[in-house]
Amino acid sequence: MGAKLSGGGGSKFQIEQNSEINVTPFVDIMLVLLIIFMVAAPMATVSVEVQMPTAVAPPQQNPPKPVYISIQEDGDVFIGDGPTSVDSMGADLKRLIGKRNPDEERIFIRADKKVRYGTFMEVMNALQDSGFYSVALVGEDGNK
Template sequence: MAAKLSGGGGKGVTEQNSDINVTPFVDIMLVLLIIFMVAAPLATVSVEVKLPAAVAKAAPNPPKPFYVSVQNDGRAYIGDEEVDITSVGSVLAQQIGNKAPSDERIFIRGDQNTRYGDFMQVMNSLQDHGFYSVALVGEDQSLQ
């Protein structure tokens, strides 16, 4: 705060000045304005080019993901359909038809109390039928 000395009155009496000095703020704003005025023309492209029309085909929809669920009692499901745990790979191969199994992405959802042996049976069945792109699905704890 600034102090203002008064000419009259008692000895050493000062009044407080509560005005805000905006001069430094205005100086900074003017400098920034000049910088942007100089930099803006440099950011534009000055070479004229006549671009051809783009005729791109629409991208195909991504394939429907396949979810394999393994419950803690050893039952396996593809989507909502229950399948034998050892035949998960063959059933998926029938469902994808003529497509290459290596192009498909399989999501495995396993109960947290699933036996490791049951889980490995599903993994082995998938690998035996050429499904190598496998993702494990877990619950996101950051949302709770």
């Protein structure tokens, strides 16, 4: 005593196949991913405005969580998005990296192309005095 589930003739146990694809779960997942990327993308960028000179060297792979020092045209220095001074930069960097070894930490320096060379060297000397010897200079890609 079974009930017939679908369609015309055939036996009582025959079920017709539904060949339509249900795209609703796919659309839901894509919308969730879109929202996640829209929220996460602004947090992954540095918002300090500098005009960097172009570089022709091939780009190197970034570490998992890079530390950026930005030097603006007027000489203001930033670690990530937070302002700092040359005198307190070493202590701020050590507080930022926590228990990681300063010798193994690579620091990325972004400087405006109109920054005085003396200001740039003050930052470099402060980094060396604090034990940060691995420094990378960031420039705009000149191969565009």
